[in-house]
Every structure is written in C-alpha cells, then in structure tokens.
Amino acid sequence: MANNIQKQKGISLIDFLERFDSEEKCESYLEKLKWGKGFxxxxxxxTKYYKSKTKNGRLFYRCKSNGCKHRNHLLVGTMFQSTKLPLKKWFLAIYFMTQGKKGISTLDLMRKLNVKEDTAHLMKLKIMALMESRGDGTQLESLIKIDDAYYGGKHEGKSGRGSENKQAFLAAVSTDEEGHPLKVKLKPLKSFTKAGVANFAKKFLAKGAKVFSDALNAFNFFSESEDYEHYRTNMSKGNKKENYKKFNSINTLIANLKSFIGGIHHCVSEKYLVKYFAEFQYRFNRRFDLKALPDRFFYTSVHYSTCNYSGKK
Ligand SMILES: [Zn+2]
Incomplete structure (x- = not known):
C-alpha cells in the first residue's frame, strides 16, 4: 500500500496551470463553489441577482430581491477576502502546499510566485492556519502506535528526555494489520505526564483501540485506563532490533516530520511549530487522495474560512 501511495500521480503542475491560468478562471471556479448550488x-x-464587477475587476452579485441592492462580493467570507494579490498566485501557493510531499519553503514560494518574502510568508501562514482549523475531527482507531519525541535542541531523540530547550510532542499513528501507517495525530506538550497523555487520548484516540508504546511512565495511563488495551515494550530489554521493528511506522513518521520541518523550513520558532505539525498532518492524513486535495482545500477556503487571520501574532 505504501508504494501505491508514493506512486500516486496527483495533479501535474502543467494541468493545474492550464486549469487556472487567468483571474477569470480562478474567480469562476470560486463562484461555482460559493454559489453553484444557489445564491x-x-x-x-x-435569491435574485445580477452579476457585476468592482472597479478593481472583482466579481460581485448585486441582490435584485426586495429592493435590497446589496453587493455580495465573491471573496468576502473566503480566505481570499481583502487580498490584493492575484488569485492565480494564491491558487498556485495552495497547489504547492497540498501537492508537494514536503510542502514548500517561504523562499521557494517567494521565487516561484514572484512575490516579496513577507508576502510569501503570510500566504503560507494563512494556508497553514486553514489547514490547522480543519484538523481532521476523526479519531485514530483499532491499532495505534504512540511515541514521545522532541523537536529542536542539540540532541534529538530519546537520550535527552526532559531537556528545556526542546519542544516535546506526542505522535500517534494508526496502522493496518501489516503495520502500514494510516493516519497521524501530533500534539506539542509541556512535558510527558499521564495527564498530558490522557488529554491526548481523549481527543484523538478512539476507545477500544489497541495502543502500543514504549515503557515511558506517562504511557501507563493506557494500562490504567479501561478504555484501551495497552501493549508496552521495554525498548532496552530483549531483542533491540525486533523492538525497533515494532515501532517502525511511528519512527519513520517522526523522522519524516523532523526532516520536513528542519529540512526546508530552517529555524522554526516554537510558536510556528504547531502550524507545521498541522500542515504535515493535513497532508499526511489526506494523502490517499492526492488528486482531490487542492479541490478539497478550495472548498474549505470558501466555506470554512474564518477570515480573521492576519498573520500578526
Ligand atoms: Zn439582498
């Protein structure tokens, strides 16, 4: 299965560019998403209207009912509200962030879209914020591997548990019977406590699941809880190679996550880390249908945008 996912074609850049090569095409696509089922x-x-354009050339529907005459702007209420950038550039940014396995760095986006660095940064943050807000509401179920990890600091990995200049986080992945990863949940924590693990479990892990972990004390929550079957492995005992193999899916995932954040996104500050987690999670959990990803994102951008994200935090 893993191979099939990696070999998925997704949408080619050339097809995407052809589909959205003008402002009109982008607008008419958003128009369909917004009012296609009725205005x-x-x-x-x-419900009566006629179409018109602002002096900047943006589409709006002028209400014809009840003498109202209200201008219903296409972009109001979407994530593109009050943007001064061409929609074409936004669409491309969304393409790169949903189709690339590792997303795209700010500098790369800046070059590809021919925008200023600040602009590219804000575009990324806005897209990431929407990904974060759409954090898949479903819980992991059946077979779950969970692990504690750290991002940043001098020594990554288990040896430095508890060091202060690192960000602790929990990672859980559901797998099929063969151990192939299905979906992931990630969450930064202050430290690894039973209470922290309990909160994570309540939110992200379905009751009745079989949970596999190492012998970290905080994971004893699963042994003590009636809601989960806990399988605990003491990694320093027995056959280490076999032990590692058991947790292969989650170890690989954590390594990929770190290389995604550290590889093309240099020096991620702690406040952005949670957004990078969200971006990684968004793509990972939807990777089975890469081709549909941009369309799903656009639907979200029109219907679920809160429009209050300025990037200033
Ligand atoms: Zn009206």
Missing part, C-alpha cells in the same frame, strides 16, 4: 443574499436572504 442567497447575505443581507436579505433574497
């Missing part, structure tokens, strides 16, 4: 005036609830 309702946001002010009066009327």
């Amino acid at each position: 309702i005036c946001s002010k009066c609830g009327g």
Whole structure:
C-alpha cells in the first residue's frame, strides 16, 4: 500500500496551470463553489441577482430581491477576502502546499510566485492556519502506535528526555494489520505526564483501540485506563532490533516530520511549530487522495474560512 501511495500521480503542475491560468478562471471556479448550488443574499436572504464587477475587476452579485441592492462580493467570507494579490498566485501557493510531499519553503514560494518574502510568508501562514482549523475531527482507531519525541535542541531523540530547550510532542499513528501507517495525530506538550497523555487520548484516540508504546511512565495511563488495551515494550530489554521493528511506522513518521520541518523550513520558532505539525498532518492524513486535495482545500477556503487571520501574532 505504501508504494501505491508514493506512486500516486496527483495533479501535474502543467494541468493545474492550464486549469487556472487567468483571474477569470480562478474567480469562476470560486463562484461555482460559493454559489453553484444557489445564491442567497447575505443581507436579505433574497435569491435574485445580477452579476457585476468592482472597479478593481472583482466579481460581485448585486441582490435584485426586495429592493435590497446589496453587493455580495465573491471573496468576502473566503480566505481570499481583502487580498490584493492575484488569485492565480494564491491558487498556485495552495497547489504547492497540498501537492508537494514536503510542502514548500517561504523562499521557494517567494521565487516561484514572484512575490516579496513577507508576502510569501503570510500566504503560507494563512494556508497553514486553514489547514490547522480543519484538523481532521476523526479519531485514530483499532491499532495505534504512540511515541514521545522532541523537536529542536542539540540532541534529538530519546537520550535527552526532559531537556528545556526542546519542544516535546506526542505522535500517534494508526496502522493496518501489516503495520502500514494510516493516519497521524501530533500534539506539542509541556512535558510527558499521564495527564498530558490522557488529554491526548481523549481527543484523538478512539476507545477500544489497541495502543502500543514504549515503557515511558506517562504511557501507563493506557494500562490504567479501561478504555484501551495497552501493549508496552521495554525498548532496552530483549531483542533491540525486533523492538525497533515494532515501532517502525511511528519512527519513520517522526523522522519524516523532523526532516520536513528542519529540512526546508530552517529555524522554526516554537510558536510556528504547531502550524507545521498541522500542515504535515493535513497532508499526511489526506494523502490517499492526492488528486482531490487542492479541490478539497478550495472548498474549505470558501466555506470554512474564518477570515480573521492576519498573520500578526
Ligand atoms: Zn439582498
């Protein structure tokens, strides 16, 4: 299965560019997403309209019902609200962030879109914020591997558990019977405590799941809880190679996550780390259908955007 996922074609850049090579095409695509199933005036609830353009050339529907005349702007209420950039550039940024296995760095985006570095940075943050807000609500189930890890600091990995200049996080991955990873959940923690693990489990892990962990004390939550079957491996005892093999899926995932963040996104500050986790998780959990990813993201950008993200934090 893993191979099939890696070999997925996704959407080629050339096809995507052809599909969205003008502002009109981008607008008409968003128009279909927003009003394709029928127009309702946001002010009066009327359904009659005629189309018009602002002096900047942006599409709006003028309400014709009840003498209302309200301008319903296409981009209001979407993640593109009040943008001064061409939609074409936004669409491409979304393409790169959803199709690339490792997303795209700010500098790379800057070069590819011919925008300023600050602009590229803000675009990324806005797209990541939407990915974060759409954190898949489903819980991991059946077979789950869980592990504690650290990002940053001098020594990554287990040897430095508890060091202060690192960000601790929990990673859990559900797998099929053969151990292939299905979905992932990631969450930064202050430290690894039973209470922290309990909160994570309550939110992300379905009751009745079989949970596999190492012998970290905080994971004893699973042994003490009636909601999970806990399988604990003391990594320093027995056949180490076999032990490592048991946790191959989660070890690989954590390594990929670290290389994603550290590889093309240099020096991620702690406040952004959670967004990079969200971006990684978003792509990973939807990787079975790479081709549908941009369309799914655009649907979200029109219907679920909170539009209050300025990037200033
Ligand atoms: Zn109206």
